[in-house]
Amino acid sequence: MTLEKEMLKPDRPDWHDVEGLTDTEAAARLRIDGYNEIPGARRRTLTVIVRDVMTEPMFILLLAAAAIYFLLGDNAEASILLSFVIVVIGSTVYQEHRTERVLEALRDMTSPRALVVRGGGQQRIPGREVVRGDMLVLVEGDRVPADAVILAQRNLQVDESLLTGESVPVGKRHWLDGDLRLQPGGEDQPYVYSGTLVVQGTAIAEVNATGPKSTIGTIGKSLQGIETEKTPLQLQTGKMVRLLAALGLLLCALLIVVYGLTRGDWLDGLLAGITLAMATLPEEFPVVLTVFLALGAWRISRRRVLTRRVPAIETLGSATVLCVDKTGTLTQNSMNVHTIVTGEALFRVPDVTDTAPLPETFHELLEFGILASEADPFDPMEKAMHALAQRYLSGTEHLHDDWELVYEYPLSAEMHAISHVWRSTHGDEYVVASKGAPESIADLCHLDAASSAQLAQQVEALSSQGLRVLGVADARYSGKEWPSIQHDFAFRLLGLIALADPLRPAVPSAIARCHAAGIRVVMMTGDYPGTAHTIAREAGLRADTLMTGSEIDGCDEAELAARIRTINIFARVVPEHKLKIVNALKADGEVVAMTGDGVNDAPALKASHIGIAMGGRGTDVAREAASLVLLDDDFTSIVEAIRLGRRIYDNLRKAMAYILAIHVPIAGMALLPVFFGWPLIFFPVHIAFLQFIIDPACSVVFEAEREETDAMLRPPRPLDEPLFGVWNLGLSLLQGTGVLIWAIALYGIVLSRGATAEDARALAFTALVIANITLIFANRSWKRTLFASLHIPNRAVWWITGGALLFLALALFEPQLRQLFRFGEADIAGLLLAVVAGIASVAWFELFKLLRGIRFS
Template structure:
């Protein structure tokens, strides 16, 4: 709960106003696809060419008086529908559980009181209160905030949290992406800070809702299996029709018995049709779905298993699929000397870096939610738990938040003797250099260190400290005399199983392409780590913007790394690969990934961190978000 002072004179909506808005705009929810009931499943199954053939044969046999044969053929259809229904219901139950886990709640101000409600009950013009750990319930404009950072990767594909600023009343773009925008979006996660915002859009009118609605304009391509069975049915039907016609003509002209000729022709043409084929096919596909479920891959559409086995290109996200999606503090830099944390023995962190870890913790929240702050604290507790560098009993006196002009935040702590203040700050290296009043020589030295760390795929933060006599604290961080402490290097480690899985994919003749919203330096580093082909060649989102379709089709033949890509551009990449004749499997987790997932030959959604929209647009759902599970599923699909 926020204090009354922070809320000020905000009253929020009255219950009468809430009821009126609910009546006008409805609930804050995106209507997902209708649950597939027995009749819908039956309709979708019997649309398959082979089953239409079975039904046609059974009907003809019935009218010919061959009731036993007719019942046998139609019973095959019921067996196929029964197996498919069981598989679909099993999948729907799992997806329902995932939806329940991702259903957000909201803290709103109504009648001058804070109350927590279900996210679907948020209405337009509601005042919402958000803090770290909260899922934003609707699109809203930020009225006031403190150090507010939001993970918008579901909408933008960018793994780095976006900083938010307060709205100044000016009209600016409301689209997600970019720093210091005063807007937050439905479904995104607050990583740090807190804020008060006014709801602008709910339900299908949010950015998330618009993407879900746009899926209706994308036509799903028939699977390879459906195309092949269609050809078989057509060929058998033509052959059967020709044979039937020949028998009729022979009977008619040689015996003059046209009726028996028709019956004999129909019987012979029916006999040559492979009516057992659909049953055998669906049984094998169901067995395939069961097998790949053991690899944490959930099947939403059974024919996709065969298409997955035929895939020639696998497009995958980086964060969370190839990597752990967990920031690890691996490198400490003090006085231009690097210390690799991973190679140090337990309790043997060099004394020279103790201050860096200490002030990194002091520049973080006492009970952090931000993954980076949690990692700094974890490292400190692991190495320095029994030392004078840990200050669990200290009290924060004041906090200086990040701003547009200075990307650093400071915490002011009261010293144990209560006579002085200790100030710890962390932020972008450039901001820390500014606070420490670096000379040009010092800035050049730092730039070399930052470049070295960036080339190793590290995200770099600077740390500084200051001391202040106990008196009135200044208004700005620049009024302290900061001393530079060092640099912290974080990395999202590659999953241990990924390099071997990429090698397996290459050996099986499958090309692996990494598409990420991260920086090109980080993308190239990860590409080298996992063993992608031509890792140095990279196409960025900016290059994609100016590239036409033909240019992209040519470049994409050799490039396997795409960086700073927004999810809308994933659709361009998928279409270019398909235009080159590739069978494309595509992974995705965000709402904006859904069009690309639906357009790909096989869409694979993330189950753990994915959205409902992405899951419903996909044919397969990856429950553990692990790349190696996809490769294993491909191997099973080829059996």
């Protein structure tokens, strides 16, 4: 495919004139060159996961215990422990591999996308699938997916700071014969480079290097050493693990010394110490955290919200303010022209079934509205105007496909209007078409006071219906140099075009849910104040007061922070205003979630606690600045993500509380018999058995648990609230202590009545397993009672319960397993007593729920 393309006009890219590669050609090149990826951080393959598991402390302790049994000549128990080692490796590898696959899928889903032309049509594909020879369509806000040569461009400016360190964007031109391959940086080059950012203009470029062969690929190896920063929850959990591990090691050392001194058997003492180490080792904490956050991101993705940064999941439940755009988020982003006005004449656009023609009076207004728009529009408003023009002006002299666009004045913070300068096919003058905010068009037309007042009255009447209103003007120009600003043209006001963008039907109920959850919703829009107020009222926003962008400009930080506490609607705002709003809310102590889609939204998205980029209409730079990406641009998806964020955090807290609670009786029953002079209750085989209940319970049962009934009826949790607060820590320790007291008391009483150690051990272990299962059911909800939770579906809890009871029965009644576990022959009356003791040890927690006024359903 040659670089010369006569049909492409260098000043006006048009992808319609490009065929691009066929899908077959692209697939062949992908096989040859590989994926368009640079060397990055090491991904955990199955081999890496197995290697990491084999260095885990629990694995090493099991091997040490097996080695001691071999030294003692107990080959049967050693062999059983080695088989447990295999099962532990298998279950851990399965869980971690499952988590890694979820993370891999999320990485693929959140990776940048590329717009290419293949087979004559546009396709949006993953950036990693771009190949040599692909035709890229680049627009403002895109991240360039590969090194490419520019075939045609218009006003193209690219930020190459990622490669050069220079923050000032550089201008680009199209390729000419004789151009050499250059390095990034410098003006007027015909190349774009992978990883750089289009900040202005459009272009068509042919890919000439991908992956490791691209410019950024040559430095990609430096990314391999970059470690991901730990989240606040990971830091908290790491601190808890270190504390418990240190306490466990201290108790193990103490146990070995006491056992060796009092009983004179240091090898058995070492075995008892290993058992206690296995009982106290808090290995589940980091595993559970990883599983919950990974699967949480996956669950949120099923609600059409992608997680780009894991800490966002932790923060979702703390959001107190949700700042959202109106267009496309609260509304459907499916605009249609509702009314057009020129002078005193008004035309309400009828249903498409009405075949009556458009009155001649309005032809010129619609004609120049089209001339001020893109020929191949992306913006929904421009699409709506094109559709209306095709309906009424098709085949007339008012559509000018043969005119040439020669200059463009883009929208700016100072002037909310766009002007296109056209060279017509007749006459020597240039034709200028402008559209934009009515007040900006009025300013361009230099209207007198009376005309401005009349225009404002018309705009107010239209915007009060929730319509978005644009002004349209035209001018003629015969100069030799383009004016530096649009004001220098002699514009004439043609009229107004009002567009309807209906509210999404589910928005009012979603906003009501936010209010019930203590979340304030703030709407930010570039629309006219009347339009913003009407839409806000329909959506159910608290819309007593409104603030405009010009008022924000007139406030200092203190004044804005004071006013912003009572204002939920911001109209006529630009991205710079959004940043001020976010910073003011943060300064007032709010936890801010914010939506955005444009290049200039990136600073505000980054400044907010939870940046939410629009996946449908958003730019790459907005998505990269955000923590979450909203695939369907729908407000209700944000509310669902907040609900799931609260659920994930609640369930994580329950799982952590359960882990801490169950380790208390296990550690206590491994330690206390040594100090009381009793026979040991636990040996490594018992701890390994209990791990088969604990591990899946904390990482599967609680992760799959539904949210509490009041999840969206309570205020957001404080952002700095610890996972293990005094209340949660105390409750967990009380649960564990209750189980320990009942189980150890049962063991001591049975021994005191003359029973053998084997009989007492069987009853104490049975009581502990039953208490463990009861703890799982009790902690499924801290709001509902255990019996109410039975009606809530959770298949995992029944599988684990059934499996635990089955294996307990085998250990109690199967002779060889009974010998392995050092159990006496089962006594039905004794076992019933153990079951009662296990259930009773947790029953107080159910009474506690009832005393706090919790309902049964």
